[in-house]
Amino acid sequence: VDTSARTAAAARNGQLTKPPGALGRLEDLAIWLAGWQGREKPKADAPQVVIFAGNHGVAARGVSAFPPEVTAQMVANFRHGGAAINQLSKAFGAAMTVHALDLDHPTADFTQSPAMTEAELTKALTTGWNAVDPQADLLVTGEMGIGNTTSAAAIVAALLGGAAEDWVGRGTGVDDHGLARKAAAVHAGLATHAALLSDPLQVLRCLGGHEIAAMAGAIARARAERIAVVLDGFICCAAALVLQRARSGALDHCLAGHVSAEAGHGRLLAALDKQPLLNLGLRLGEGSGAALALGIVQGAVACHSGMATFAEAGVSGA
Amino acid sequence: VDTSARTAAAARNGQLTKPPGALGRLEDLAIWLAGWQGREKPKADAPQVVIFAGNHGVAARGVSAFPPEVTAQMVANFRHGGAAINQLSKAFGAAMTVHALDLDHPTADFTQSPAMTEAELTKALTTGWNAVDPQADLLVTGEMGIGNTTSAAAIVAALLGGAAEDWVGRGTGVDDHGLARKAAAVHAGLATHAALLSDPLQVLRCLGGHEIAAMAGAIARARAERIAVVLDGFICCAAALVLQRARSGALDHCLAGHVSAEAGHGRLLAALDKQPLLNLGLRLGEGSGAALALGIVQGAVACHSGMATFAEAGVSGA
Numbered sequence: 002v003d004t005s006a007r008t009a010a011a012a013r014n015g016q017l018t019k020p021p022g023a024l025g026r027l028e029d030l031a032i033w034l035a036g037w038q039g040r041e042k043p044k045a046d047a048p049q050v051v052i053f054a055g056n057h058g059v060a061a062r063g064v065s066a067f068p069p070e071v072t073a074q075m076v077a078n079f080r081h082g083g084a085a086i087n088q089l090s091k092a093f094g095a096a097m098t099v100h101a102l103d104l105d106h107p108t109a110d111f112t113q114s115p116a117m118t119e120a121e122l123t124k125a126l127t128t129g130w131n132a133v134d135p136q137a138d139l140l141v142t143g144e145m146g147i148g149n150t151t152s153a154a155a156i157v158a159a160l161l162g163g164a165a166e167d168w169v170g171r172g173t174g175v176d177d178h179g180l181a182r183k184a185a186a187v188h189a190g191l192a193t194h195a196a197l198l199s200d201p202l203q204v205l206r207c208l209g210g211h212e213i214a215a216m217a218g219a220i221a222r223a224r225a226e227r228i229a230v231v232l233d234g235f236i237c238c239a240a241a242l243v244l245q246r247a248r249s250g251a252l253d254h255c256l257a258g259h260v261s262a263e264a265g266h267g268r269l270l271a272a273l274d275k276q277p278l279l280n281l282g283l284r285l286g287e288g289s290g291a292a293l294a295l296g297i298v299q300g301a302v303a304c305h306s307g308m309a310t311f312a313e314a315g316v317s318g319a
Numbered sequence: 320v321d322t323s324a325r326t327a328a329a330a331r332n333g334q335l336t337k338p339p340g341a342l343g344r345l346e347d348l349a350i351w352l353a354g355w356q357g358r359e360k361p362k363a364d365a366p367q368v369v370i371f372a373g374n375h376g377v378a379a380r381g382v383s384a385f386p387p388e389v390t391a392q393m394v395a396n397f398r399h400g401g402a403a404i405n406q407l408s409k410a411f412g413a414a415m416t417v418h419a420l421d422l423d424h425p426t427a428d429f430t431q432s433p434a435m436t437e438a439e440l441t442k443a444l445t446t447g448w449n450a451v452d453p454q455a456d457l458l459v460t461g462e463m464g465i466g467n468t469t470s471a472a473a474i475v476a477a478l479l480g481g482a483a484e485d486w487v488g489r490g491t492g493v494d495d496h497g498l499a500r501k502a503a504a505v506h507a508g509l510a511t512h513a514a515l516l517s518d519p520l521q522v523l524r525c526l527g528g529h530e531i532a533a534m535a536g537a538i539a540r541a542r543a544e545r546i547a548v549v550l551d552g553f554i555c556c557a558a559a560l561v562l563q564r565a566r567s568g569a570l571d572h573c574l575a576g577h578v579s580a581e582a583g584h585g586r587l588l589a590a591l592d593k594q595p596l597l598n599l600g601l602r603l604g605e606g607s608g609a610a611l612a613l614g615i616v617q618g619a620v621a622c623h624s625g626m627a628t629f630a631e632a633g634v635s636g637a
Contacts, residue, residue, distance in 0.1 A: 081632065174341075281596065313401065
């Protein structure tokens with residue numbers, strides 16, 4: 002973080018034509034962003050939305066309301082501009098790219114064996130790392146992958162503890178039987194890989210997915226580039242949690258775009274010590290909640306960077 | 320409301336490429352807006368932000384952290400593009416207009432006599448009515464007026480009951496003494512005009528302000544034009560409350576953009592039966608919280624009106 006830019010932004014904020022603190026969290030957001038971007042007046046007009054897609058061996062265990070072929074079908078939908086994330090990216094001026102990670106080769110069923118080999122994990126992390134545009138002024142990482150809330154729940158349970166039941170949710174809309182199958186799969190995965198779960202990257206390899214690893218790679222790259230990341234829902238935050246557990250402070254450049262309706266997301270955000278900007282009951286993934294929050298960040302930046310000071314406007318102080 | 324447009328929008332929503340309900344409140348928002356706009360695919364690309372400014376006799380009682388001349392100074396700031404609401408209007412593509420209501424003639428001090436004459440009330444309501452662009456697809460009403468949180472608190476206390484202390488807040492940032500002076504002024508106003516307070520329009524006349532009445536006029540006009548209104552903070556909602564008490568259902572075309580940090584706003588929204596879209600600690604007025612929420616409405620409309628259906632995209636259902 003550029004502390005001099007942050008200090009300059011805080012000083013500027015105190016001179017803008019509004020009562021002190023009257024823009025609430027927008028003020029904190031703009032100052033925080035100034036620090037990461039290294040400029041007194043941050044920008045938010047060139048956000049990048051990067052979507053990763055992967056398939057999951059565990060989907061064969063009946064953990065999703067949708068069949069696995071939907072992953073590839075939705076990738077086609079992203080490419081043709083028909084998904085929610087396409088509309089939200091356009092609405093907030095974000096450049097959107099889609100990366101399908103070897104959809105014909107799902108991860109292994111993690112209840113039986115590690116989801117990925119070391120080579121597959123490295124490849125996915127690298128795909129994420131390389132997907133980030135260093136010129137972007139904000140990053141949203143989204144995902145698509147039938148079965149991936151089960152994988153994310155397993156990662157979170159491994160890293161934060163608690164029962165499988167604490168972290169599985171309805172995902173795309175499973176019924177009670179589906180929810181029980183999710184919990185059973187998570188429970189089995191934790192047992193199968195128990196010996197390896199003290200290492201966050203092994204957790205990601207054994208229980209994660211190609212697209213989840215790619216999100217982790219992208220979030221790490223954003224840190225290296227000092228690009229602020231708007232986190233999305235449960236799956237995105239599971240990827241982020243791996244980084245946080247691997248290195249303290251690894252998510253200092255991240256803010257929580259929203260809290261989703263997926264059961265464990267609020268508790269996961271609390272564990273990440275992140276306060277969500279939005280709480281609108283979304284549970285779609287694709288980066289949709291984070292993309293929606295881009296509008297809030299853009300509003301914060303517009304105010305901070307565009308407003309007149311008391312002196313410029315000839316307005317009397319309090 | 321156009322129920323056939325609303326029904327068509329709900330049917331369309333069920334066919335879009337996402338799990339049912341996965342866009343949470345965005346789905347309800349788009350369907351609701353479809354009903355008001357009378358089209359299956361609502362629009363949100365031509366919002367209007369209209370700002371009214373007025374001065375308050377009660378300001379002489381030390382109820383604000385800022386001197387009364389700030390009202391006119393901020394109007395100049397609006398006209399020169401330097402205020403928060405200018406930046407937010409620009410960020411979300413809203414056309415912004417500013418109406419200064421006779422700033423050289425503040426309302427009478429409502430602790431002593433009615434704030435406005437019948438003629439003044441009518442003039443302010445008419446100004447608001449005429450300020451609305453019938454071509455707008457969404458409306459935000461904002462305000463500026465040193466002393467107007469005291470006036471709004473008096474209106475709300477008169478219409479919802481409770482003690483003066485329940486409804487006064489820090490406004491632009493008064494200290495404990497200022498807060499006590501606000502409560503005393505509200506208490507005195509309620510006593511002075513006790514005989515007239517069963518009539519919502521008399522409440523507005525006796526305790527309100529030019530800009531508050533103008534907001535009420537604009538919100539009423541929007542209803543006549545079937546333009547959905549995004550409500551702002553405590554003062555805007557006090558104006559809206561007058562309409563609701565005058566005629567049940569008068570706010571059916573309104574949604575709550577945000578809940579502000581002003582003490583009574585959350586309870587006022589509950590009395591209006593409105594769930595806020597945002598909760599970000601704003602307490603600026605000017606329509607700023609509502610303007611920020613325009614981004615959420617635009618995101619909802621973009622998804623609803625732009626997404627592909629399962630059939631169009633060739634995606635398998637659940």
